[in-house]
Amino acid sequence: MARPPKLILFDLGGVLIELRGVATMAELSGIDDEGELWRRWLDCRWVRIFESGGCTPGDFARGVVDNWQLPIGPDEFLEMFVTWPTGPIDGAEDLVREVAAVMPVGCLSNTNELHWDANTEHWPLIAPFRHRFVSHKMGRVKPDIDAFAWVVDAVEVAPASVLFLDDIDMNVEGARTAGFCAERVSGVEGARRALEAHGIL
Secondary structure, X not given: OOOOOOEEEEOOEOOOEEEOHHHHHHHHHOOOOHHHHXXXXXXXXXXXXXXXXXXXXXXXXXXXXXXXXXXXXXXXXXXHHXXXXXXXXXXXXXXXXXXXOOOOEEEEEOOOHHHHHOOHHHOHHHOOOOEEEEHHHHOOOXXXXXXXXXXXXXXXXXXXXXXXXXXXXXXXXXXXXXXXXXXXXXXXXXXXXXXXXXXXX
């Protein structure tokens, strides 16, 4: 970047929060390539509808089980799905607070009512975020360009002045297409290295 960013946006799952969902879906679907698994998940009609706030948890579960031809029923899938976010990765809250001390921070996450409203939203990790962009409240999902456009309109910061950290290539590519500075990172240490490289820490 020619100039330092004015806003740091973190993805949550895979960057700051541990998710067991990837391993679960790999086992249930038989897809052992993580990149392919994420492509199918992000392209799945029922995932997109649910994580943009467009259907009930029951409809989502039935749709995913049918679409993916999973070997379990919708009720069992939903019970497993609720437990996917297992908690912040070690050092995540410290990292966010460290960045928040020098620059505005926010999160931009594909999530849903089951994971966010009754769970993640209330974790201390979330408190330092000045901006909280979550897909089911925005009605938009990554990697769609309109999700990133929504952020720009809300914060009134030029896209090039936003540094976005995500662990999925498709989301990073979408952010870059929207004009963001975006880096693919894995976990807290990966995020820290990217922030150091951009002169934030």
